[in-house]
Amino acid sequence: MVEILFFSVFVGLHAVLLGGFFIQHRRDKRLVEERSDRPQGVSRGEGEAAEPEEIPSVSVLVAVHNEAHRIGLLLESLLEQRTNKFECVFVDDRSTDETPRLLETFRQKAQEKNIAVTIIHLTENPGPNYKQVALRKGFPLCKGEVIALTDGDCWVPPTWISGIQKRMREPSVGLLIGPVFKILRKVSFLSYFQSYDHVIRYDYLVGACGLGACDGGFGNNMAIKKAVLQDIGGYEAVPFSATEDAALIGEVLRRTAWKIHACVGEDSRVFTEPEKDWKSFFRQALRWNKGGLHAPHSGTRLAFGFLSLLITVGSLGLFILPWRSSLWPLPTAVLLAMVLNTVELVVYRKKKGQTVSSYLPPFSLPLYGALLCFEPLFFSLLTVLVLINVPVYWKGKRV
Template structure:
């Protein structure tokens, strides 16, 4: 007759098994990061063997487009042109762009056509810019991005050296409040846990990560694949398009551009929680079962290990189990202690690994691991809910088919 096992021990055994599996998956995802490329330096001399069309999409961006344009005006060859595609801004954005164009003839203001049914506004603006672009490469830049001098040449250098058809670049975050520096790094770690480190070996297509704030692609390749149409209905258009192209044979890279671009995307924790949290589950680019697998992974190997370690300490002190015991409860407790200690150590290591992604760190950044449960909760919320609004525009619920998932 088999000895009886308490429900608590059975629960602990099941938790240990699931956590061990997920921790193994996470380790395999992070291992390529050991050989990732270091942050790319700016290119200090012009190039003369290729051309780049930069596209900046705007809709009421007067409060932040100025530094972006100033940074672009400092670029030398291979920059051919800067196409600012505006969606009828009413806050002075157009006047700022026109003033910049008077100083630099490479800058051109374009007004996109009325938004067609089934398109997200930013993606339609990018498609409109692509139709006007003349460069060998097209480089999408968000209005909240501040390019360093030599950025354009550096991203093309990196793409050509590694043979990428498409490459995007992780930024350095600046201008964050202390509250943002506490929560946003925890949210960023969920992306690394789900997709791997920037600059590492190219993952499978369904794990490709991309950053639309600095997204470089060969113009002819985009045209061959229908431009931005594969991501027309996506709120995470950068990842959706990158994964679509990777599935169709393109070589896609995601590199560390923290020395090339700086981003001050949000003005408060609330705006960041709402706007970035809206789509950072990547539902438009990821099948439902992979999304929920990743939600479980984030909860069990990022958000909960510290809580589990504290619970183990309490139950050990209460005599429920002992690290030196030979009974099943003690073996399960010891196993959980090891697995969660490793998971928590990995999480603390991520603070060091990602430190260069933040222009200002301070105590808020170094304590951001305490916000892991909040980040996991936001990921869960985002996974459950389909966005219907962005940048003041309302949209009908968008289907996975329309946004290119699985195509």
């Protein structure tokens, strides 16, 4: 009886999240189309004359640490934006490589396009979350009405900033979370799994947002209105966390009534470099899971913890099955949920005509069968390690 109840709850939850995904997709499409159809600088009013509607200015904030080997793609993509109504603020966190020189070269090129660039260099950082400390130094320097966050190992499309501006013209939206996909660099299971895992994680987030229960996000594709930061008491009010992005979202949920919007359109997606080996990827994923399970916001903690518990219990049931066959509904529920996730991941994006070859593995039943079976086992291992308090690291330093 308990096993059947678990099956019903687990599969039902994933079916509801899948519905939330499509709700959020329609919401995002409607928001972008409404703002695109509206003449620039004009807003609609029922029974009123049209009034000017300003396009919000954007500050792109990036904290970097020894990114010389991979920051080039980000800098080039920022110069290719279809708008110049933005500035860039870089916080160089004690870099000892060529990062400072590359930033100075970028500043010169940006000035030719009337893009303001501010660079500050930190000489010390007490941690424990070094990136969060760097961001605390950078937020006060941002002059834009909207602050967009990304990382030095990312690449943004030419429509990234204009897409943020369209969505942030909606008065009720205070924070945007955008998709982050890992670029396929190699033909290997590690490369394929990283890409698959990243999309699955974001689709969970989109589904939760569609249901009005956002519980996390990717800090390398996020935008927040300065007014929202003021309402929570500034970025310094965000408590330290292994995942500073989830902590910021939690404060917005806890202290304000601003809406959090998950972007789905291709104009908003960001690409990031994959980890080069299993050890690096494992440490990255472990940090994400610890951030969710130990999030400062109680709602985030409960939602992420409940889902993690269900996945872990269902996956562990597979290993007990030979001795207790009545537990078959547990692993079956996990497998069916992963099939639903994978069908949405592949069929939906191809149906919508999205360019998926750069961030989704080539379709084959054996490959995707292996990916969807490995995903819950990998996630369950991370959950167990977080629960027994295995330390997490960021850029080689314990967080």
